[in-house]
Amino acid sequence: MKQSYGERLAAALRLKNLKQADFAKELNITQAAVSKIINGSQYLDFDMAVKACNALDISLGWLATGIEDESRFFRNPDRQRIEYLLSIINETEYPLVIVAMEELIEVRLKEGAEKPGKPKLKLEPKSAKKSKKKKLK
Numbered sequence: 213m214k215q216s217y218g219e220r221l222a223a224a225l226r227l228k229n230l231k232q233a234d235f236a237k238e239l240n241i242t243q244a245a246v247s248k249i250i251n252g253s254q255y256l257d258f259d260m261a262v263k264a265c266n267a268l269d270i271s272l273g274w275l276a277t278g279i280e281d282e283s284r285f286f287r288n289p290d291r292q293r294i295e296y297l298l299s300i301i302n303e304t305e306y307p308l309v310i311v312a313m314e315e316l317i318e319v320r321l322k323e324g325a326e327k328p329g330k331p332k333l334k335l336e337p338k339s340a341k342k343s344k345k346k347k348l349k
Contacts, residue, residue, distance in 0.1 A: 215278055218250040224268040224275070238267050258293040258315070272296060293319075 215223065225235055232250070236243040239260060248254035256264055265272050274280050276296050293315055 216252055217255065217275065218252045220270075220275055220278055221264070221268075222250045224270045228268050230268070235264075235267070239263055257311075258296050261296060 225232065232246040233243045236246045239246075239256075241260070245254060249256060255261075261272060261275060265275055271280060
């Protein structure tokens with residue numbers, strides 16, 4: 213049976229002989245947050261996951277997927293962040309999709325700002341789109 217994200221984190225804590233409270237202090241989060249992560253009701257964001265992996269001497273790939281395949285995580289930092297988020301999603305974790313999409317939008321907006329010849333992604337609220345459609349009629 214494949215371990216869950218939280219189970220892998222718990223195993224890494226055991227291997228390092230680190231208590232949840234001590235790990236929480238190292239990450240500057242609460243022990244309750246660590247408990248939620250281990251129980252699967254919460255995940256570390258990308259930056260915190262990198263910090264956790266460094267503290268526990270584990271790879272980001274292993275924490276995210278349970279597979280020791282770093283090749284997919286050594287790309288540009290923005291893609292690395294997105295791939296991490298996408299790797300921890302399964303069909304029961306749709307709220308994470310929202311976080312991943314927000315990250316993707318940030319990357320796209322950043323890329324658009326850095327490349328002057330590239331068309332920029334414009335985001336507007338749904339209400340603004342509806343009002344434009346009404347004006348066209």
